[in-house]
Amino acid sequence: MIARKSALIIAIQLINGMIGYVGLKFIAIYMEPWQYGVVGFAYGFVALFSIFGKLGFDQAHIKKVSEGKDLGECIATFAVIKLFLAGLMASVVMLSIIVWKYVIGRGFESPLHEQAIYVMLAYFALATLTQSMISTFNARKEIAKAQLTLFAYTLVRITATIFVAFYGLGVLALAYAYVLGEIFHFILALWFFRGYPISKPSLPYLKDYIVFAMPMAIASASYIIMTNIDKVFIQLFWSAAQVGEYFAVFNLSRFLILFASAVGILLFPTISEYNSKNNMEGIRKLTLESERYLCMIVFPIIIAMVILAEPIIHILLSNRYYPAIPVLQILPLFILFEVLARPYQSQLQGMNMPEITRNRVFIMMIVNVLLNLVMIPKDIKSVGVKLAGLGSEGAAIATVISYFIGLIYIRLIAWKKTGIKGNYRILLHAAAAAIMGYILWNIENVVRIARWYELLGVAALGIGLYFAILFVMREFKKEDFELFMDTLNVKKMLGYIKDEMKGK
Numbered sequence: 001m002i003a004r005k006s007a008l009i010i011a012i013q014l015i016n017g018m019i020g021y022v023g024l025k026f027i028a029i030y031m032e033p034w035q036y037g038v039v040g041f042a043y044g045f046v047a048l049f050s051i052f053g054k055l056g057f058d059q060a061h062i063k064k065v066s067e068g069k070d071l072g073e074c075i076a077t078f079a080v081i082k083l084f085l086a087g088l089m090a091s092v093v094m095l096s097i098i099v100w101k102y103v104i105g106r107g108f109e110s111p112l113h114e115q116a117i118y119v120m121l122a123y124f125a126l127a128t129l130t131q132s133m134i135s136t137f138n139a140r141k142e143i144a145k146a147q148l149t150l151f152a153y154t155l156v157r158i159t160a161t162i163f164v165a166f167y168g169l170g171v172l173a174l175a176y177a178y179v180l181g182e183i184f185h186f187i188l189a190l191w192f193f194r195g196y197p198i199s200k201p202s203l204p205y206l207k208d209y210i211v212f213a214m215p216m217a218i219a220s221a222s223y224i225i226m227t228n229i230d231k232v233f234i235q236l237f238w239s240a241a242q243v244g245e246y247f248a249v250f251n252l253s254r255f256l257i258l259f260a261s262a263v264g265i266l267l268f269p270t271i272s273e274y275n276s277k278n279n280m281e282g283i284r285k286l287t288l289e290s291e292r293y294l295c296m297i298v299f300p301i302i303i304a305m306v307i308l309a310e311p312i313i314h315i316l317l318s319n320r321y322y323p324a325i326p327v328l329q330i331l332p333l334f335i336l337f338e339v340l341a342r343p344y345q346s347q348l349q350g351m352n353m354p355e356i357t358r359n360r361v362f363i364m365m366i367v368n369v370l371l372n373l374v375m376i377p378k379d380i381k382s383v384g385v386k387l388a389g390l391g392s393e394g395a396a397i398a399t400v401i402s403y404f405i406g407l408i409y410i411r412l413i414a415w416k417k418t419g420i421k422g423n424y425r426i427l428l429h430a431a432a433a434a435i436m437g438y439i440l441w442n443i444e445n446v447v448r449i450a451r452w453y454e455l456l457g458v459a460a461l462g463i464g465l466y467f468a469i470l471f472v473m474r475e476f477k478k479e480d481f482e483l484f485m486d487t488l489n490v491k492k493m494l495g496y497i498k499d500e501m502k503g504k
Contacts, residue, residue, distance in 0.1 A: 012147040016154040021316065023158035024251060026165040028318045031174070037235070037244030038171045042116035043178075044231035046124050049096065051224045052089040053128035056216025057081050058135045059349065060209045065139035066272040069208075072199030075136060077209060080201045082132040086125045093121050112171050113240075119175040126182045133189040136196070141270070145192040152188045157181025215358040222358075222365035226402065230372055230395035237377040238391050245324040246392035248317055253305060253332040271350025280418075283347060288423045290343040295426040296476070298339045299433040300466040302332045304459050307440045311449035330396040337403040340426075344414040356413050364406040371398035425475055432469040436462045 027036050061078045065071060097117065130149075137146035160177035163169075234243045274282045305312060309328040313321050341360075348356040375394025388394055415421055440462045449455050470476035 012151050016151060019154055019158045020251065023161040023165075024248060025316065026162045027174075028248065028321065030165040030168065032241075033244030033248075033320060034240040035171050035174070035244070036247060037240030037242070038110075038112050038116055039120075039174050040231050040243045040247030041113060041235040041240065042120045042175060043247075044228040044235075045117055046093060046120040047224060047228040048232065049089055049093045050124050050128070051217075051221035052092050053082075053085045053124060053131075054217075054220040054224070055085060056213035056218075056220050056354070057085065057209055058131060059216045059220075059354065060212040061132075061135045062139040063212055063272055063349075064205070064208060065136065066270075067276055069205070070199070070202075072197035073202040073205050075132075075196060076199050077201045077205045078135070079132050079198075081206070081209065082128055086128040089128060090121060090125050093117070115172055116175045119172060119179060123175075123178040123182050126179070126186055130182065130186045130189050133193045137189075137192070145189075149185055149189045149192065153181040153185035155181075156184040212354060215355040219354070219358040219361040222361040226361070226365040226368045226399075229369055230376070230392075230399065233372050233376045234392055234395060242323075242392050245321050246327060246395060248321055249313070249324045249327045249331060249392075252312070252316065253328065253335065271347055275351045283351070284418070284420055287343045287347045287420060290346075291340070292423050292425060294339045294343065295429045296470070296480075298336065299429045300436055300463045302336050303433045303437040304440060304462050305332045306330075307437050308444060308449070308455065308459065311444070311455050314450070315452050315455050324392065326393045327396045330393065330400055334400045334403040337400070337407040341403075341407045341410045344410050344420075347420075348410075348414060348417065351418075353417065356410070356417075360406050360410050360413075363409060364402040367405055368398050368402035371401060428470065428473050428475045432466050432473065432475075435469055436466040439465060 057078065061074065065074050097114070134146050134149065137143070157177050157180065160180050161174060164173040164177055231243055231247060234246055270286065271283050274280075274286070306329050309325050310322075313319075313325055313328060345357055345360065348354075372395055375388045375390050375398050376392075378389035390397065411422065440458065443458060443461075447454075447458075449458055467476050
């Protein structure tokens with residue numbers, strides 16, 4: 001059932017990704033990169049403060065519900081926490097703007113930048129409240145409810161985005177598309193939430209939540225800073241246009257993280273359940289299988305994106321985004337390192353070691369921020385220091401290096417704590433992906449890929465070669481093929497969704 005639920009997450013996320021790409025294409029055609037850059041900056045700016053809307057309590061809620069604590073008391077306690085956190089986040093954002101403008105005496109590049117921040121603040125505040133319901137669905141492994149609400153958000157937001165881009169309604173209207181999508185996200189989640197038991201908030205439960213959330217708060221804050229500071233730095237040291245180029249490529253490549261997220265969403269509560277029953281063998285088997293299948297799927301896609309970066313930008317975006325080709329040749333590698341790390345992070349979280357996640361993400365954040373400061377700016381004139389001046393390309397390098405260091409850390413700690421060394425068979429996946437990449441590189445040098453169907457055909461050929469190589473290596477077997485086919489069985493998938501909606 002984990003495989004089927006993971007497949008549902010991936011399927012919904014892939015559909016969301018395709019819908020999102022349509023919106024991105026409309027933006028690329030009908031809007032200037034600087035306009036998308038303003039929205040990207042506002043998103044990144046407010047996202048930095050969204051740490052106050054999480055503080056590790058989402059993971060704490062999933063942990064407590066999956067352990068079998070009283071659901072009504074958990075929901076009530078968590079709802080009060082999230083309401084407080086939403087208000088805290090909004091207050092900190094407003095205070096930071098006041099300090100930036102009136103105490104430090106700085107401003108924004110344009111009034112649109114500040115106005116877009118206020119719109120994004122409304123989006124993040126509502127998203128914080130919605131998460132109180134989504135985290136409950138995830139804790140109970142009710143994946144259909146969580147993913148269908150996300151699909152509704154994406155569909156509404158992208159429909160609004162297409163309308164805004166096509167009719168040239170401008171930057172603020174594009175930002176409001178996020179808010180409109182989140183309104184539908186909240187309403188549908190609330191509809192699915194009807195009938196859940198809600199008791200009075202519990203002080204003992206609140207204390208339990210705080211104990212688990214404390215180390216996770218640092219991890220959550222570090223992760224949010226790490227994944228958003230690059231866009232703020234590019235805006236600060238370069239321009240909105242370069243933010244737009246970087247943000248577009250980032251959105252093209254990050255859809256791959258859904259594979260790791262899909263498994264992680266299910267691994268955490270499942271391992272928590274196994275750990276409460278002292279089922280170490282089940283934890284070990286689940287971790288290794290997750291690692292193997294994640295790598296098998298993600299390796300060829302990432303290598304294909306890196307090799308085919310130029311035709312991908314030409315076909316999927318536009319030639320105006322050509323300056324971001326080096327970014328697309330670097331950035332997707334961070335997803336590979338995250339995929340390799342995610343099963344072990346979920347394992348240690350589920351085994352009641354959230355401090356390991358905290359340490360990993362905190363180390364990554366420090367490395368990422370320092371590298372961004374060195375790689376992105378040309379110089380810091382106030383102190384007379386010359387720097388690398390790589391702009392968005394430097395941001396991509398910083399991201400990849402920080403995730404690589406995070407991978408090394410989590411694997412060493414997991415080995416020390418659990419004795420699990422990992423599945424060495426993934427080296428075969430790397431070898432097969434390297435051979436596939438070499439073939440695609442030669443094809444691109446000989447054949448000009450200029451149409452979407454040509455790109456799709458070459459990518460399909462590469463992935464087909466990849467699995468053929470694995471088959472020859474006896475790493476892709478009949479039972480693997482049968483598992484994929486059973487997992488993707490539409491009839492069984494619809495049956496699972498129907499059963500969950502009926503509460504079975």
